[in-house]
Amino acid sequence: MSKTLKYGIMSLLAVMLPLSAMTAQDQMPVRSAPVQTMDPVFVPEYLSVGTAVDLDNPAAYLYPDWNNVYLHTFEGAVLPDTVVVSMNGYCLPTDSTYITDKFGYRPRRGRSHMGLDVKVKIGDTIRAAFDGKVRISKYERRGYGHYLIIRHPNGLETVYGHLSRRLVDENDIVHAGDPIGLGGNSGRSTGSHLHFETRILGNAINPESLFDFPNHCIVTDSYVFTKNKREVYYKVRSGDTLSGIASRNSTSVTNICRLNGISKNTVLRVGQTLRVN
Numbered sequence: 001m002s003k004t005l006k007y008g009i010m011s012l013l014a015v016m017l018p019l020s021a022m023t024a025q026d027q028m029p030v031r032s033a034p035v036q037t038m039d040p041v042f043v044p045e046y047l048s049v050g051t052a053v054d055l056d057n058p059a060a061y062l063y064p065d066w067n068n069v070y071l072h073t074f075e076g077a078v079l080p081d082t083v084v085v086s087m088n089g090y091c092l093p094t095d096s097t098y099i100t101d102k103f104g105y106r107p108r109r110g111r112s113h114m115g116l117d118v119k120v121k122i123g124d125t126i127r128a129a130f131d132g133k134v135r136i137s138k139y140e141r142r143g144y145g146h147y148l149i150i151r152h153p154n155g156l157e158t159v160y161g162h163l164s165r166r167l168v169d170e171n172d173i174v175h176a177g178d179p180i181g182l183g184g185n186s187g188r189s190t191g192s193h194l195h196f197e198t199r200i201l202g203n204a205i206n207p208e209s210l211f212d213f214p215n216h217c218i219v220t221d222s223y224v225f226t227k228n229k230r231e232v233y234y235k236v237r238s239g240d241t242l243s244g245i246a247s248r249n250s251t252s253v254t255n256i257c258r259l260n261g262i263s264k265n266t267v268l269r270v271g272q273t274l275r276v277n
Contacts, residue, residue: 055173058133058153062201068136068170071149072202079201085223086154087210091177093129093160094194096120097214101193103206104250114204115159115197118213120183122164122192128174129158129198129211137170144195145187148180155225156205161195162186200225208248209277212237232277236268249276 057066062083064076101117120126132152139146144161148168151157164184174180185192198205205225209232212219219234234245242253242264253264259275268274 055131055133055153058131058151059155062155063151066133066135066151071136072199074201077201079203079227081227083155083200083225085156085200085210085225087218087221087223088154089130089176090211090218091127091129092211092213092216093127093158093196094118094120094124094183095216096124096194097216099208099213100191102250103204103208115161115195116207116213117193117195120192120194122182122184124183125179126160126163126181126183126194128176128178128180130154130156131175132158132173134168134170134172134174134180137166137168137172140187143187145189146181146184147187147195150174150180155200157199159195159197159199161197162189162193164192206232206250208250212248232275234274234276236270236272236274238270240268242266242268245274245276251276 054060060066062077062080064074096118098119099116100119101113103113103116128150130150130152132150134148135151135157136147136149144159146163146166147159147161148163148166149157149159160181162184163181164186165182166180167182168174168178168180183192183194189195196207198207198210203225205223207213208219210219210223211217215237223232232249234249236245242256246253246256256274256276257263257266259277
């Protein structure tokens with residue numbers, strides 16, 4: 001075999017060997033793991049804004065049972081660390097925008113006022129704040145007078161006190177905006193008004209943290225209630241001032257400034273969210 005032919009064959013083999021190896025490698029079976037389908041993530045209803053719940057037993061995820069007996073005590077109930085209250089589908093309980101008494105401690109009477117008093121005339125229509133089911137419809141001579149308690153799917157129970165007449169009965173299902181009673185001056189009351197409370201498992205929440213009665217709207221789309229430390233936020237609206245926001249949320253300008261790292265001279269922006277508690 002001539003040297004020329006020998007070198008030609010060797011060169012050809014040098015070129016073919018990598019190609020052969022590459023072809024063999026390409027033909028090796030490739031092992032691939034099958035695609036795993038993730039289980040749906042379960043989010044507790046009290047953390048799901050706007051979760052739809054059967055109105056036959058609203059907020060069953062939060063309350064131990066359904067009964068028409070006790071008022072604000074729920075034996076065996078465990079209050080979650082966090083409850084997100086959706087304000088979706090709300091209705092202000094009265095057309096009145098005039099607040100006559102606020103939520104909180106009243107030094108002149110030596111006790112706390114657990115709701116908000118809104119001026120109404122006797123016979124004014126009172127409406128359900130959300131969809132829900134009437135848990136209590138009773139008369140209390142030395143307290144609420146004619147009053148209603150409605151439990152809602154968002155976890156709230158709303159209280160309507162000092163009515164002149166109740167238009168719904170216990171276990172009735174109601175929808176936001178439905179007439180449920182008439183304004184009055186029954187029970188321990190010194191003038192016609194609606195006493196309105198918002199509670200979670202008996203824990204009173206300032207209704208002004210949820211509803212803006214003077215402007216007839218809501219304060220926020222969702223309210224975050226925490227068991228040990230409630231963080232309350234407010235969305236700035238046109239014409240708002242720090243002093244007005246502080247008064248509306250039963251706090252001080254100094255506290256709002258401290259919580260948000262701003263000064264008393266800070267210019268507020270419409271749509272800005274401020275922590276107020």
